[in-house]
Amino acid sequence: MRAWQIQEAKAQLSELVRETEHSGPQAITWHGREVAVVLSMSEYRRITGTGTSLVEFMRHSPLFGAEDIEFDRDTSPTRDVQL
Template sequence: MHTWQMQEAKARLSEVVKLAESEGPQDITLHGRSVAVVLSRATFEHLSGSGQSLVEFMRQSPLYGLEEIEFERDRSAAREVVL
């Protein structure tokens, strides 16, 4: 990952963005401390998930549409706790 000082990143923003797309994330520092990372859209999409909503995700479940779901309870003895 290439590191840029804030002033340099501001002055060369288009280059920073192009490098994020072609070479990967670009680190931006302020007073020697990392404060931001510029990512390509593809990397962002990959890291943030598939882009689908929770409802869409749930509809892909093999359980979707079932009227009633029966869960079997574990009937084994509970553990003993020493008080």
């Protein structure tokens, strides 16, 4: 990951974006300390999830519509809590 000083990143924003798309995430430093990372949109979407709802995820499950699945519940007694 290449590190860009903040002044350099501001002056060469187009090049920073191009490098992000071709080489991956780019770090931005301020006074020698890494303070930010620039990601491509595809990388951002990959790490933040698919964007589908839980319902859609379940509908695409190989178990969707299966009626022969049995789930056993835990029947142990609950614990006493003092309030």
